[in-house]
Amino acid sequence: xxxxxxxxxxxxxxxxxxxxxxxxxxxxxxxxxxxxxxxxxxxxxxxxxxxxxxxxxxxxxxxxxxxxxxxxxxxxxxxxxxxxxxxxxxxxxxxxxxxxxxxxxxxxxxxxxxxxxxxxxxxxxxxxxxxxxxxxxxxxxxxxxxxxxxxxxxxxxxxxxxxxxxxxxxxxxxxxxxxxxxxxxxxxxxxxxxxxxxxxxxxxxxxxxxxxxxxxxxxxxxxxxxxxxxxxxxxxxxxxxxxxxxxxxxxxxxxxxxxxxxxxxxxxxxxxxxxxxxxxxxxxxxxxxxxxxxxxxxxxxxxxxxxxxxxxxxxxxxxxxxxxxxxxxxxxxxxxxxxxxxxxxxxxxxxxxxxxxxxxxxxxxxxxxxxxxxxxxxxxxxxxxxxxxxxxxxxxxxxxxxxxxxxxxxxxxxxxxxxxxxxxxxxxxxxxxxxxxxxxxxxxxxxxxxxxxxxxxxxxxxxxxxxxxxxxxxxxxxxxxxxxxxxxxxxxxxxxxxxxxxxxxxxx
Amino acid sequence: xxxxxxxxxxxxxxxxxxxxxxxxxxxxxxxxxxxxxxxxxxxxxxxxxxxxxxxxxxxxxxxxxxxxxxxxxxxxxxxxxxxxxxxxxxxxxxxxxxxxxxxxxxxxxxxxxxxxxxxxxxxxxxxxxxxxxxxxxxxxxxxxxxxxxxxxxxxxxxxxxxxxxxxxxxxxxxxxxxxxxxxxxxxxxxxxxxxxxxxxxxxxxxxxxxxxxxxxxxxxxxxxxxxxxxxxxxxxxxxxxxxxxxxxxxxxxxxxxxxxxxxxxxxxxxxxxxxxxxxxxxxxxxxxxxxxxxxxxxxxxxxxxxxxxxxxxxxxxxxxxxxxxxxxxxxxxxxxxxxxxxxxxxxxxxxxxxxxxxxxxxxxx
Ligand SMILES: Nc1ncnc2c1ncn2[C@@H]1O[C@H](COP(=O)(O)OP(=O)(O)OP(=O)(O)O)[C@@H](O)[C@H]1O
Ligand SMILES: [Mg+2]
Numbered sequence: 001x002x003x004x005x006x007x008x009x010x011x012x013x014x015x016x017x018x019x020x021x022x023x024x025x026x027x028x029x030x031x032x033x034x035x036x037x038x039x040x041x042x043x044x045x046x047x048x049x050x051x052x053x054x055x056x057x058x059x060x061x062x063x064x065x066x067x068x069x070x071x072x073x074x075x076x077x078x079x080x081x082x083x084x085x086x087x088x089x090x091x092x093x094x095x096x097x098x099x100x101x102x103x104x105x106x107x108x109x110x111x112x113x114x115x116x117x118x119x120x121x122x123x124x125x126x127x128x129x130x131x132x133x134x135x136x137x138x139x140x141x142x143x144x145x146x147x148x149x150x151x152x153x154x155x156x157x158x159x160x161x162x163x164x165x166x167x168x169x170x171x172x173x174x175x176x177x178x179x180x181x182x183x184x185x186x187x188x189x190x191x192x193x194x195x196x197x198x199x200x201x202x203x204x205x206x207x208x209x210x211x212x213x214x215x216x217x218x219x220x221x222x223x224x225x226x227x228x229x230x231x232x233x234x235x236x237x238x239x240x241x242x243x244x245x246x247x248x249x250x251x252x253x254x255x256x257x258x259x260x261x262x263x264x265x266x267x268x269x270x271x272x273x274x275x276x277x278x279x280x281x282x283x284x285x286x287x288x289x290x291x292x293x294x295x296x297x298x299x300x301x302x303x304x305x306x307x308x309x310x311x312x313x314x315x316x317x318x319x320x321x322x323x324x325x326x327x328x329x330x331x332x333x334x335x336x337x338x339x340x341x342x343x344x345x346x347x348x349x350x351x352x353x354x355x356x357x358x359x360x361x362x363x364x365x366x367x368x369x370x371x372x373x374x375x376x377x378x379x380x381x382x383x384x385x386x387x388x389x390x391x392x393x394x395x396x397x398x399x400x401x402x403x404x405x406x407x408x409x410x411x412x413x414x415x416x417x418x419x420x421x422x423x424x425x426x427x428x429x430x431x432x433x434x435x436x437x438x439x440x441x442x443x444x445x446x447x448x449x450x451x452x453x454x455x456x457x458x459x460x461x462x463x464x465x466x467x468x469x470x471x472x473x474x475x476x477x478x479x480x481x482x483x484x485x486x487x488x489x490x491x492x493x494x495x496x497x498x499x500x501x502x503x504x505x506x507x508x
Numbered sequence: 509x510x511x512x513x514x515x516x517x518x519x520x521x522x523x524x525x526x527x528x529x530x531x532x533x534x535x536x537x538x539x540x541x542x543x544x545x546x547x548x549x550x551x552x553x554x555x556x557x558x559x560x561x562x563x564x565x566x567x568x569x570x571x572x573x574x575x576x577x578x579x580x581x582x583x584x585x586x587x588x589x590x591x592x593x594x595x596x597x598x599x600x601x602x603x604x605x606x607x608x609x610x611x612x613x614x615x616x617x618x619x620x621x622x623x624x625x626x627x628x629x630x631x632x633x634x635x636x637x638x639x640x641x642x643x644x645x646x647x648x649x650x651x652x653x654x655x656x657x658x659x660x661x662x663x664x665x666x667x668x669x670x671x672x673x674x675x676x677x678x679x680x681x682x683x684x685x686x687x688x689x690x691x692x693x694x695x696x697x698x699x700x701x702x703x704x705x706x707x708x709x710x711x712x713x714x715x716x717x718x719x720x721x722x723x724x725x726x727x728x729x730x731x732x733x734x735x736x737x738x739x740x741x742x743x744x745x746x747x748x749x750x751x752x753x754x755x756x757x758x759x760x761x762x763x764x765x766x767x768x769x770x771x772x773x774x775x776x777x778x779x780x781x782x783x784x785x786x787x788x789x790x791x792x793x794x795x796x797x798x799x800x801x802x803x804x805x806x807x808x809x810x811x812x813x814x815x816x817x818x819x820x821x822x823x824x825x826x827x828x829x830x831x832x833x834x835x836x837x838x839x840x841x842x843x844x845x846x847x848x849x850x851x852x853x854x855x856x857x858x859x860x861x862x863x864x865x866x867x868x869x870x871x872x873x
Binding site for chain 1: 750
């Protein structure tokens with residue numbers, strides 16, 4: 001079998017850490033090759049080396065048997081290597097088509113000529129069933145479509161080797177299904193795909209082979225048909241991982257957070273995204289808001305946490321009306337928030353890890369005295385959280401948040417919000433981008449919060465997480481609650497029907 | 509045991525070394541550029557002229573050094589003004605306007621409130637300058653925070669409004685008709701021994717006050733919760749909102765403090781007792797604009813700004829002496845400005861430097 005890409009003995013160090021330690025990866029022509037490993041194992045780094053963003057300290061890269069030197073992404077492009085990054089790199093106030101041709105614009109008499117570009121884009125879009133609107137602004141389209149734009153960008157440049165860094169973390173189940181189809185279509189055309197994901201199911205469903213990394217080291221490459229999910233996860237974490245959530249039966253306690261007739265404006269249009277929603281959140285319960293992305297979940301959470309004002313309605317937290325309270329008042333009053341967008345809201349990327357871990361309590365007596373920050377206390381606290389939540393990075397508390405791996409950034413947010421011990425924890429996609437071991441730990445932590453008498457409001461697109469974790473499910477569709485379900489008495493299929501709006505139930 | 513975080517703010521940390529080397533290489537390129545202009549405009553005198561720029565600051569020995577400190581004082585303050593706002597993610601292009609209204613306030617108090625004892629007269633005048641500068645930045649701050657009006661545009665407008673208002677007010681209240689400028693202030697900054705150290709120069713206690721403000725701003729930015737909040741807003745406004753930080757209030761405060769710093773700079777200049785007066789001319793205060801290259805060259809860090817201010821004052825001082833070697837005053841201005849602004853591209857050099865260092869490291873391994 002011939003290899004289109006061979007990465008041999010790749011080593012790459014960052015301050016304080018060996019991100020890649022003598023790693024070998026061989027990609028066959030026409031295959032989907034999965035890359036699996038814990039958060040911080042070095043997957044994104046390895047792919048960035050292939051894409052020319054980082055230079056390896058040691059090791060060689062071969063393409064079709066010939067050694068190649070990839071100094072920057074332009075070189076990668078010339079060799080036909082394209083990459084969709086973990087965090088997309090699109091220009092938000094440009095249109096889809098402008099983003100696609102960016103950098104390889106064709107000009108006629110010195111003027112930008114878009115017609116040919118558009119024709120080619122539409123052809124590609126049709127051929128691979130990518131369904132994009134070429135004239136829409138990036139800021140107006142869903143994450144799923146943004147991703148398809150990234151894919152088109154690669155295809156437009158006639159890339160033969162396609163790298164996908166955690167493409168499914170931000171997608172809805174339906175979009176994931178579509179993406180798998182697209183990927184299969186691409187390999188049938190002879191393209192080769194490198195695919196990073198933490199979801200073992202996707203590997204089982206789509207990949208031909210899988211290379212496993214652990215803490216920067218190469219563990220092995222397996223034929224996917226020959227292994228089980230359990231074996232894969234053991235290879236990656238070094239121990240057995242339980243996929244089921246251990247949860248004891250518990251009577252829900254008293255009401256802690258009441259939402260009455262809430263109406264919230266849409267962020268994109270003049271319409272109301274949340275239309276007259278009422279529900280009660282109780283102690284000792286994990287309540288899940290399930291729905292297809294874009295049905296008002298984001299606006300609902302923004303209104304509860306104070307990031308967006310309400311049009312009308314009331315929010316009662318522990319007997320207090322907080323409808324118009326400031327964000328600080330809500331935080332102090334017992335609301336924790338794991339945000340949907342970790343780079344926009346969750347982290348100050350230019351702060352270091354410790355500074356991010358105290359983002360919500362730097363002003364408390366524990367961490368400041370008469371306006372002066374107690375750095376000793378801050379770094380001690382940070383070290384404790386790093387230990388407890390196993391946040392891995394090169395320079396511990398001093399690591400710039402920007403340089404941390406995606407999953408570890410997420411863990412930092414989770415550590416801060418869970419350790420804040422809020423009465424109400426609003427968790428949006430809490431395990432997005434986490435490896436299976438970390439998912440297990442975080443699920444355990446959320447259940448512990450519930451057992452300790454707190455309330456958890458979970459917003460998740462992942463139906464399995466919804467079914468496993470929650471005590472009660474509210475289905476949201478077009479800004480309204482359309483069903484209240486008991487996860488023990490319903491199935492994923494049924495839940496799907498409610499979410500799609502083809503079935504309606506009763507909500508108390 | 510030393511607390512761990514001290515190790516990180518170590519002056520010799522890799523980050524600081526990169527900043528320093530890049531600032532220095534920027535300066536070198538700036539000087540080289542200056543030399544090229546000298547060569548073009550007057551080849552025979554070029555090298556002598558270049559020497560004058562390089563060492564002119566020391567003309568007259570201690571007197572020269574004293575003059576450098578004197579000229580550095582106001583631009584250190586306006587540099588602080590620009591750099592401080594920048595930490596909060598704001599471009600304060602309005603230091604000029606804040607400077608001139610600060611100057612007017614200082615002069616007004618210095619001329620009119622003669623009933624105050626001399627020992628506190630200058631303090632009141634200086635506080636008036638700070639207040640006026642702060643007030644002048646308040647409006648752009650409010651516009652930015654509550655109406656999202658771009659602060660660059662707002663502060664530029666305020667520069668012109670400030671200049672014309674002050675011209676008008678000077679002629680109405682503290683006017684010396686003969687010289688078309690403000691009359692001399694009675695309040696004067698104390699010397700604090702500096703005139704003995706640097707005889708016959710204009711330096712005075714104002715320099716110490718500027719250094720003191722550098723330290724205050726350094727502590728404010730790096731050690732306090734307020735500084736933490738300001739930086740959080742500057743780096744990521746959405747995330748700081750999420751954390752419950754009042755971003756709007758911080759933007760307004762940051763602008764006001766920046767304005768006050770520029771105002772103090774004006775106070776320190778016009779209360780120096782060196783014969784400096786507010787001239788009634790339609791020219792924006794150059795000290796305000798020089799705050800921008802000072803802040804850039806100092807990488808917006810207070811300590812860096814202190815040294816950048818000293819450097820730019822030193823070069824400017826050297827430029828004065830260029831007139832001795834047959835250079836037209838306009839050309840001198842061009843040369844000095846070229847050096848200053850070229851140096852201010854330090855930020856770009858910083859990136860190149862860190863890439864070079866990284867590249868070298870990668871080669872070594
Ligand atoms: N630019 C950088 N500077 C410093 N350290 C870095 C940088 N990029 C990555 N690292 C470090 O290298 C290690 C590997 O990071 P990488 O992003 O490759 O992990 P990953 O396997 O993609 O993890 P995840 O699943 O969380 O995305 C991490 O410990 C990270 O902190
Ligand atoms: Mg990654």
